[in-house]
């Protein structure tokens with residue numbers, strides 16, 4: 001989907017620029033020109049930056065949880081332990 005019509009920049013292209021470490025609308029604009037013409041896409045670029053931050057935080061939280069589980073010796077996926085696959089709890 002095209003986000004910046006003036007520069008013909010897709011959501012994917014902007015996500016790549018953001019993923020390279022640009023974390024402000026201005027920085028994205030300097031890198032690829034997105035948002036630097038009419039400016040009507042700046043809100044959408046800001047949302048993409050926000051989404052990227054949330055995704056990075058979520059990934060870090062998952063990684064940290066994995067580290068904590070390893071530290072306490074917990075299985076990473078209890079439902080996949082040998083002998084438990086496909087079993088349902090009995091009531």
Ligand code: FES
Pocket residue numbers: 003004005006007034035036037038039040041042
């Ligand atoms: S639509 Fe992006 S600068 Fe105009």
